[in-house]
Amino acid sequence: MLELKPMIHKFRMKDTYYCLDVNSGIIHVIDELIDRVLDIYDGTNRDAVHAVLDSSEDVVELNEIMDELDELIAAEQLFAPMSQEFKLVVGEKPVVKALCLNIAHDCNLACKYCFASQGDYGGVKRELMSFDVAKRAVDFLIEMSGPRQHCEIDFFGGEPLLNWDVVKQTVEYIESIQTQHNKIFKLTLTTNGMLLTQDKIDYVNEHKMSLVLSLDGREDVHNAMRPVAGSGTESYKFIAKNLINAVKQRHGLEYYVRGTYTHKNLDFTKDVMAMSDLGFEHLSMEPVVGEEGDYVLREEDWPMLEKEYEALADIYLQRQIDGWGEKFNFFHFRMDLYRGPCMAKRLRGCG
Ligand code: SF4
Known part of the structure; x- marks a missing residue:
């Protein structure tokens, strides 16, 4: 059976950054720093984000961003799991x-x-x-x-x-x-x-x-x-x-x-x-x-x-x-x- 993992697509239009959460279909308007955090962060790996970005970014701000991302993840608005609708389409x-x-x-x-x-x-x-x-x-x-x-x-x-x-x-x-x-x-x-x-x-x-x-x-x-x-x-x-x-x-x-x-x-x-x-x-x-x-x-x-x-x-x-x-x-x-x-x-x- 085809497995659909939580997935996002990020893109930029002029000066605005967007993140599409594939499974929920929700489009988030984000900023450039969140865009870079999402290049790394998957909801479980704060250490990896700090390892790459601490030297150039404010550590407190990075933690605040990841706190907010965690809230979206918990609400299934980011890295949302496959919905029932999807399961019907890619079912057994x-x-x-x-x-x-x-x-x-x-x-x-x-x-x-x-x-x-x-x-x-x-x-x-x-x-x-x-x-x-x-x-x-x-x-x-x-x-x-x-x-x-x-x-x-x-x-x-x-x-x-x-x-x-x-x-x-x-x-x-x-x-x-x-x-x-x-x-x-x-x-x-x-x-x-x-x-x-x-x-x-x-x-x-x-x-x-x-x-x-x-x-x-x-x-x-x-x-x-x-x-x-x-x-x-x-x-x-x-x-x-x-x-x-x-x-x-x-x-x-x-x-x-x-x-x-x-x-x-x-x-x-x-x-x-x-x-x-x-x-x-x-x-x-x-x-x-x-x-x-x-x-x-x-x-x-x-x-x-x-x-x-x-x-x-x-x-x-x-x-x-x-x-x-x-x-x-x-x-x-x-x-x-x-x-x-x-x-x-x-x-x-x-x-
Ligand atoms: S199938 Fe014919 S019309 Fe279509 S791209 Fe090829 S050559 Fe052109």
């Missing part, structure tokens, strides 16, 4: 609630940073999932989700629209059996937009599927990283046109436009704004994953990235004050400030 019998189906092991773009080696995941063969495999995946999810009613499937790739017939067959299979199994499926399609034609837009809207649409913000940033497979030509104009067409027909159905930032666009707030300027309201920009190449993020990028998130947070807050509301919605800044990050995010140490 694992419950699978979501599957990401690699429905197309192939892609029509050749993004330089591709996590999937341009769609084939580094394998020898580019393939499309058969309906039989997709059907068995759905049956597996129904079985493994146990009593949980809400299940999720993300049609993913590579590029899932390369296997559109199987996507449709699978959607229709799910719709035909979910009621008899007392399940409610949330279906998501993650696409690069190259094949997002009107018939597909009509279908995903009719079947109330969520959409995750990939675009990297500014035209030059996108084109530098996301060329068309084979020809190597620029893809931005074609994709942006398709995404704008799809999004204007969503009428409240869930979507977000997701970009990737790299070492080459550490000023990614400009990319978020470029996507907002195109009329996209639900946005996300994620850090690139990778270890090689001139685009990978480096240790020395951290200070600039911290500043960039602060700048984006300022814009986000100002837009909320100015009444933009849901019209400017950055995925990672969606959080319930009274209850903290959702359980799934706390479990994964994310958000």
